[in-house]
Amino acid sequence: MPPDPSNRKSTQGAAAAAEARDRAAARAPDASGLSVLVVEDSLPLRRGVAELFERHGHRADFAADGRTGLRLALASPPDVLVLDLGLPGLDGLALCAQLRAQCDRHVPVLMLTARDTLADKLAGFDAGADDYLVKPFAGDELLARCLALSRRHRVGEPHALVVGSLRIDRRTGLASRHGRPLALTALPYRLLLALAEAWPRALTRSELVQRLWGEEAPPSDPLRSHLYLLRRVLDRPFERPMLLTVQGVGFRLDGDA
Ligand code: CA
Numbered sequence: 641m642p643p644d645p646s647n648r649k650s651t652q653g654a655a656a657a658a659e660a661r662d663r664a665a666a667r668a669p670d671a672s673g674l675s676v677l678v679v680e681d682s683l684p685l686r687r688g689v690a691e692l693f694e695r696h697g698h699r700a701d702f703a704a705d706g707r708t709g710l711r712l713a714l715a716s717p718p719d720v721l722v723l724d725l726g727l728p729g730l731d732g733l734a735l736c737a738q739l740r741a742q743c744d745r746h747v748p749v750l751m752l753t754a755r756d757t758l759a760d761k762l763a764g765f766d767a768g769a770d771d772y773l774v775k776p777f778a779g780d781e782l783l784a785r786c787l788a789l790s791r792r793h794r795v796g797e798p799h800a801l802v803v804g805s806l807r808i809d810r811r812t813g814l815a816s817r818h819g820r821p822l823a824l825t826a827l828p829y830r831l832l833l834a835l836a837e838a839w840p841r842a843l844t845r846s847e848l849v850q851r852l853w854g855e856e857a858p859p860s861d862p863l864r865s866h867l868y869l870l871r872r873v874l875d876r877p878f879e880r881p882m883l884l885t886v887q888g889v890g891f892r893l894d895g896d897a
Contacts, residue, residue: 673698674790677718679709679735680752681727689722692779693786706730713739717747720786725753725764733767740768746799746810748789752777762850770837788840788895803839804895806874806882808832817878827852828870831863835883835893842892867891 676693680686681704693700701718703709706727713721713735721739725732736749751769753760761772770793771785792801799811808815815822815832824832834851835843849857852866867883875881882897 674719674786675716676700676720676722676786677703677709677713678722679703679706679713679727679732680722680724681705682724685724688779689782692783696783698786704728706732706735710735710738713747714743717743717745719748719790721747721749722782722786723749723751723769725751725760733763736764736767736769746793748793750782750785750789762847765851771841785840792836792839801833801836803836803893804882804897805878806832806836806893808836817874817882820877822873824873825869827866828873831866831870832874835891839893840895842886842889844890847890 676698678686678689678700686702690700703712706729723732732751749769750771751764752773752775754775764772770789773782799809801808805818815824830852834848845863848863871883875883880897882894884892884894886892
C-alpha cells in the first residue's frame with residue numbers, strides 16, 4: 641500500500657513546527673527584541689504597528705486574515721500574538737481557541753478590538769486571550785502590554801507565569817514567592833492565577849467571580865473569604881504585599897513586590 645501523503649505531510653509539518661519552537665525557545669527576548677505576530681485586516685493599522693515595533697528593536701510578522709494568522713502562529717510561535725477580533729476567514733476568538741487547542745506552548749495573546757463591553761472581554765478571555773486592548777489605543781500602551789505579556793510568559797517555560805517575586809507553574813498548579821512554596825487551596829490558587837494572568841491589569845470583583853464560578857456564583861460575597869485566605873498565604877509571610885486593592889476598580893498584583 642502506498643504511503644498516505646496526508647500522513648507524510650503532517651509529519652513534516654510537525655517537524656517544522658518543532659524546529660520553529662526550538663528556534664523560538666533559543667531566542668532571548670531581552671537580548672534581541674520580541675518577535676510579534678500581528679493578525680489584523682486593516683492595512684494602515686498593520687503598518688502603524690509594524691513601524692512601532694521595529695522602531696523599538698522588535699520584529700513583527702503579519703497576517704491579514706485569521707487562517708493565515710493561525711498557520712503562522714502554529715508554524716513559528718511568536719513571543720506575543722497581537723490579534724484583531726473581527727477578521728475575515730476565521731475571527732479572532734476562533735483563532736485564539738484553535739491556537740490554545742493545537743499549540744503545545746502558551747503563546748501570549750493580546751486581543752485588539754473596537755468592542756468594549758464586559759461581555760466581549762469575557763468572551764475573549766474564555767477563548768484564551770491574555771490581555772485586551774480597545775481601539776483606538778496608544779502605541780506606547782500596546783508596546784508596554786506586549787512587553788509585560790512576554791515577561792509573564794517567559795520563552796522556554798511554556799507553563800510558567802512570572803510576576804515579580806511570584807512564580808506559578810500552571811502544569812503542576814504550584815505557586816511560589818521568592819522561591820518559597822505557597823500552600824494554597826483550590827479557590828485561592830485560582831484567584832491568584834486569574835490575577836497573574838491579567839497582570840498588569842486589575843480585575844474587577846465581577847470579573848473574578850465570573851472566572852471562579854462562571855454563571856453559578858454563590859450568593860452574598862463569595863470573594864471575601866477567598867481573598868482573605870489568599871492574602872494570608874501570599875502576603876503575610878513577606879515584607880511587601882503583592883495583592884493590591886484598587887479603589888473603585890478591583891484587585892491587581894504588584895509586579896515590583
Ligand atoms: Ca478587523
